[in-house]
Amino acid sequence: MGGLADLARALGGRARRNEPLAAYTSMRVGGPADLLVVCRTAEEVVRMVGMARAHQVPFLVLGSGTNVLVADAGVRGLVVINRAGRVRFGEDGTVWAEAGASMAALARDAARRGWAGLEWAAGLPGTVGGAVVGNAGAFGGDVASVLRTATVLEPDGTVEERPAEWFEFRYRGSRLKGAEGGRVVLAATFGLRPGDPEAMAARVAEVLRERRARQPSGATMGSTFKNPPGDYAGRLIEAAGLKGYRIGGAMVSEQHANFILNVGDATAAEVWALIQHVRAEVERRFGVRLELEVERVGEWGEEAGKKGSKGAEERWGSCGSV
Ligand SMILES: Cc1cc2nc3c(=O)[nH]c(=O)nc-3n(C[C@H](O)[C@H](O)[C@H](O)COP(=O)(O)OP(=O)(O)OC[C@H]3O[C@@H](n4cnc5c(N)ncnc54)[C@H](O)[C@@H]3O)c2cc1C
Numbered sequence: 129m130g131g132l133a134d135l136a137r138a139l140g141g142r143a144r145r146n147e148p149l150a151a152y153t154s155m156r157v158g159g160p161a162d163l164l165v166v167c168r169t170a171e172e173v174v175r176m177v178g179m180a181r182a183h184q185v186p187f188l189v190l191g192s193g194t195n196v197l198v199a200d201a202g203v204r205g206l207v208v209i210n211r212a213g214r215v216r217f218g219e220d221g222t223v224w225a226e227a228g229a230s231m232a233a234l235a236r237d238a239a240r241r242g243w244a245g246l247e248w249a250a251g252l253p254g255t256v257g258g259a260v261v262g263n264a265g266a267f268g269g270d271v272a273s274v275l276r277t278a279t280v281l282e283p284d285g286t287v288e289e290r291p292a293e294w295f296e297f298r299y300r301g302s303r304l305k306g307a308e309g310g311r312v313v314l315a316a317t318f319g320l321r322p323g324d325p326e327a328m329a330a331r332v333a334e335v336l337r338e339r340r341a342r343q344p345s346g347a348t349m350g351s352t353f354k355n356p357p358g359d360y361a362g363r364l365i366e367a368a369g370l371k372g373y374r375i376g377g378a379m380v381s382e383q384h385a386n387f388i389l390n391v392g393d394a395t396a397a398e399v400w401a402l403i404q405h406v407r408a409e410v411e412r413r414f415g416v417r418l419e420l421e422v423e424r425v426g427e428w429g430e431e432a433g434k435k436g437s438k439g440a441e442e443r444w445g446s447c448g449s450v
Contacts, residue, residue, distance in 0.1 A: 158198025191255030227257030244323025
């Protein structure tokens with residue numbers, strides 16, 4: 129890719145080349161990014177994405193990589209790891225955070241300062257940006273219920289402040305999830321309310337306890353599938369007798385059947401094969417087609433369709449030509 133070579137030259141020592149992505153994901157699988165940069169401020173994210181676009185190189189922004197399955201062949205183009213983590217609490221209960229800030233840390237800090245509304249996010253892996261894109265939620269709360277506005281880098285390079293309604297939030301989704309066009313969340317502002325610090329500390333502790341009790345530790349992407357209406361994906365997978373089922377290094381958790389674990393050098397192909405097996409078995413036994421909560425990204429080859437194509441559940445790096 130001519131554009132890629134030029135971009136690599138323009139980025140110089142700023143970018144890592146053929147950087148394995150496994151280390152940037154919670155599942156610990158995934159092949160190399162052609163180029164990878166780690167950004168510490170929103171301005172840097174804007175600059176890097178701008179450079180990718182100027183060179184017509186596809187790019188993919190990742191936060192903590194806790195909700196993605198990266199292909200063994202890796203990701204073509206530029207991967208931007210968003211570590212922009214500035215946070216500012218206002219006097220009026222608004223909190224502004226760059227998209228690379230940790231949701232869990234934000235929830236903890238808010239509770240400590242006496243601002244209520246984010247306790248559900250205690251212990252939630254991932255960044256503010258990833259949480260906005262996927263409308264992350266847990267323990268009765270979600271991003272949609274607390275987000276006021278978010279700053280979005282548009283495909284034409286402009287930066288817009290978007291109200292929460294603009295995101296069209298739905299269960300574990302928004303208009304940005306799996307979307308083409310390469311919009312990037314740069315920051316988010318949440319609206320919180322005054323709360324009793326002791327009660328909030330207790331709630332945060334309870335949420336953390338529940339997480340530890342319910343969820344397995346280890347390399348995972350969290351819930352693999354969305355819960356189907358009126359049921360739980362984990363219940364269906366368990367009822368299909370799949371707890372502990374293993375393909376290569378990928379295994380359905382014994383503790384929570386909707387979690388897949390990398391129990392030893394799993395490949396993305398093995399994880400995907402296990403996901404397909406689980407889905408097929410649940411459909412065969414119960415007639416329910418489970419929808420993915422996690423997202424496949426990168427170069428999946430033949431089976432995933434031609435490069436640049438995008439199904440509802442997979443995504444190539446947003447195209448720089450937009
Ligand atoms: C142990 C475990 C428990 C979990 N529990 C929960 C839970 O209780 N509830 C829940 O909702 N989720 C849960 N998850 C999933 C995950 O924590 C959330 O989806 C999280 O919000 C993802 O954030 P991230 O920064 O890791 O996103 P990533 O995985 O890095 O990215 C996810 C998607 O968002 C895009 N993206 C990321 N940042 C940006 C940005 N700034 N602009 C544009 N696009 C961006 C990426 O391109 C990708 O498509 C869990 C995961 C794990 C591993």
